[in-house]
Amino acid sequence: MKNVQKILNAILSKNVFEYLLLDRRYRIVQFSAEIESFLGTEKQIEVGDSIFEFLPELVGSEEKMQKVFDGEKSSFAITTVSKNDRYINLYVDHFDEKNLLILLQDITEITKIRQKALQYSNQTTLLTETLKKIINSQNAMIFLANTENRIEFANQKFLEYFNVDAQEILKKDLELYRKMGPGFQSYEEMHRAISEGMKELNIGEDVFLVEAMHIDPANILFTLSKMTELARQRKELQEEVAYDQLTQVYRKKIFDDKACELLKSDQPFAIAVVDIDNFKQINDRYGHLVGDDVLRSFAKLLRREIDGKGEVARWGGEEFLLLIYTDSEKEAVELCEKIRRTIAEKRFDPVPELTASCGVTMRRGDENLETLLARADKALYRAKGEGKNRVVYIPPVD
Amino acid sequence: MIRKKILLLGDFHVGKTSLIRRYVDNAFSDDYLTTIGVKISKKALTVDAMDYELLIWDIEGATPVKKIPTRYFAGAAGAILVADLTRPETIEGLSEHALRFHAVNPKSVCVRAYNKVDLIPEESRKEIELPPDTFLTSAKDNINVVRLFETLVRRIAS
Numbered sequence: 001m002k003n004v005q006k007i008l009n010a011i012l013s014k015n016v017f018e019y020l021l022l023d024r025r026y027r028i029v030q031f032s033a034e035i036e037s038f039l040g041t042e043k044q045i046e047v048g049d050s051i052f053e054f055l056p057e058l059v060g061s062e063e064k065m066q067k068v069f070d071g072e073k074s075s076f077a078i079t080t081v082s083k084n085d086r087y088i089n090l091y092v093d094h095f096d097e098k099n100l101l102i103l104l105q106d107i108t109e110i111t112k113i114r115q116k117a118l119q120y121s122n123q124t125t126l127l128t129e130t131l132k133k134i135i136n137s138q139n140a141m142i143f144l145a146n147t148e149n150r151i152e153f154a155n156q157k158f159l160e161y162f163n164v165d166a167q168e169i170l171k172k173d174l175e176l177y178r179k180m181g182p183g184f185q186s187y188e189e190m191h192r193a194i195s196e197g198m199k200e201l202n203i204g205e206d207v208f209l210v211e212a213m214h215i216d217p218a219n220i221l222f223t224l225s226k227m228t229e230l231a232r233q234r235k236e237l238q239e240e241v242a243y244d245q246l247t248q249v250y251r252k253k254i255f256d257d258k259a260c261e262l263l264k265s266d267q268p269f270a271i272a273v274v275d276i277d278n279f280k281q282i283n284d285r286y287g288h289l290v291g292d293d294v295l296r297s298f299a300k301l302l303r304r305e306i307d308g309k310g311e312v313a314r315w316g317g318e319e320f321l322l323l324i325y326t327d328s329e330k331e332a333v334e335l336c337e338k339i340r341r342t343i344a345e346k347r348f349d350p351v352p353e354l355t356a357s358c359g360v361t362m363r364r365g366d367e368n369l370e371t372l373l374a375r376a377d378k379a380l381y382r383a384k385g386e387g388k389n390r391v392v393y394i395p396p397v398d
Numbered sequence: 399m400i401r402k403k404i405l406l407l408g409d410f411h412v413g414k415t416s417l418i419r420r421y422v423d424n425a426f427s428d429d430y431l432t433t434i435g436v437k438i439s440k441k442a443l444t445v446d447a448m449d450y451e452l453l454i455w456d457i458e459g460a461t462p463v464k465k466i467p468t469r470y471f472a473g474a475a476g477a478i479l480v481a482d483l484t485r486p487e488t489i490e491g492l493s494e495h496a497l498r499f500h501a502v503n504p505k506s507v508c509v510r511a512y513n514k515v516d517l518i519p520e521e522s523r524k525e526i527e528l529p530p531d532t533f534l535t536s537a538k539d540n541i542n543v544v545r546l547f548e549t550l551v552r553r554i555a556s
Contacts, residue, residue, distance in 0.1 A: 052401075056438055056440065056453045057436075057438055059401060059403050059453050059473065060403040060453075060472050060473020060474055061472055061473055062473065063472075063473070064472060077469075078436075078469070078470070079435065079469075080434060080435025080436065080458075081435055081436055081437070081438070082433075082434075082435060082436065082437035083437075083438075087434070087435060111434060111435065114434060115432060115434040118432050118434055118458075118461075119430075119431065119432040121461070122410045122411060122432050122459075122461060123430075125410075125461060125462060126411060129485065129487075
């Protein structure tokens with residue numbers, strides 16, 4: 001009675017239910033008038049036909065149907081079945097001890113809407129998967145951080161480098177920005193530094209080329225391209241360019257750059273030109289290889305003596321330049337005098353005796369480097385003229 | 399005639415519907431239309447002198463947020479587990495589909511289809527490691543489709 005009521009209710013509520021009644025041998029004993037057009041059957045349904053001929057969806061459900069017959073189970077359903085260009089729900093209900101009721105509900109309209117939503121969702125998932133693959137295939141570390149210091153996404157390279165998994169990184173603020181560069185307080189601060197011109201970032205021993213951009217007001221996309229090896233090679237190259245190969249002191253160009261930097265500021269300093277006395281005779285007597293050894297030892301001595309007080313450069317041949325950070329001409333002259341004495345006392349085997357002359361001057365006012373060098377050179381010339389192995393100071397002209 | 403219910407299981411967009419369409423109607427379309435719910439196709443075939451009618455259940459694929467409903471699995475004699483060769487995660491997902499299928503049908507058998515092999519260059523296909531009863535298939539180029547279904551029927555028969 002309950003089931004008859006169900007049929008009636010369904011029809012009255014216009015839910016488009018069709019129905020079939022089956023016996024225990026799964027033969028059709030009764031059916032609704034529109035069932036054939038509903039199912040789109042080629043053959044006319046007749047009492048006594050097997051239900052599996054018209055509803056193969058029930059093949060495999062014999063055990064369940066038996067339980068419904070026996071009252072062990074009151075009903076079961078096979079939902080969202082595509083059939084005859086429509087979608088149906090198939091309900092198998094207990095009717096009485098001899099019969100099963102099969103109700104067919106048309107759910108085409110709602111299912112087509114669901115299908116559109118599912119199609120859109122699946123296509124979006126596919127697109128997301130593809131984008132992830134593209135991002136993960138990149139050599140750079142890529143991550144998206146929000147303004148609340150949370151990482152919203154990080155690619156595989158990033159996760160591997162920081163040894164975190166994709167879920168862990170989303171959970172909380174791991175403060176990874178503290179490990180980057182000078183130790184930032186937030187990703188926003190890091191972004192600001194990059195916007196203001198920071199191009200490279202150090203993480204431990206590694207160097208990264210870094211880029212950042214707001215992709216929307218709340219999210220910043222960072223790209224970190226590892227360039228540790230490149231940075232090392234660049235440093236080597238810079239050193240090769242900066243240092244004189246034979247003596248390992250600065251080349252004249254670097255000396256000029258450093259002196260010009262000081263000239264731009266108000267910082268006082270002295271310049272000295274140091275020249276080995278009678279160096280040509282050493283080359284002539286002992287050969288150029290010995291001459292080179294002497295230059296190396298001489299430069300080493302200068303480096304040691306000037307250490308922390310200034311810079312040493314080779315001007316050319318046996319002539320060296322000293323940049324002395326001092327505001328006292330007395331201190332500059334004393335340092336040069338000490339260097340001269342140390343040279344005179346040191347043995348430069350196989351040369352029995354070696355001396356050097358030195359011309360010193362102080363920076364004053366807005367003089368340029370050429371003027372300073374010319375004055376120091378003049379002082380050196382005077383030291384040579386006065387018998388060598390001495391320090392001559394020429395003060396700046398007022 | 400022996401009637402058997404078989405299922406095609408796998409993640410969404412791996413080509414389950416296309417494999418059935420190729421096998422049943424010998425047709426193929428590049429258009430992607432997501433399967434929702436289930437659609438049953440019939441196919442009569444003879445394997446080793448035995449006549450069969452296959453009821454092939456094309457079941458909505460699993461998505462990251464929705465697994466395949468096991469209510470469709472009841473009474474299935476076998477399943478074809480389908481993966482997309484261009485999406486490694488769909489191959490990894492096959493084990494879980496197999497587990498869920500066997501939980502409902504412990505005595506049933508499975509074969510696997512690594513589908514869309516037409517998208518893999520010929521020279522790279524040899525390098526693909528294939529577990530037992532796994533076929534490189536293409537619904538588009540009709541590669542191994544009949545063999546796939548017939549192998550499943552043989553496994554069911556044995």
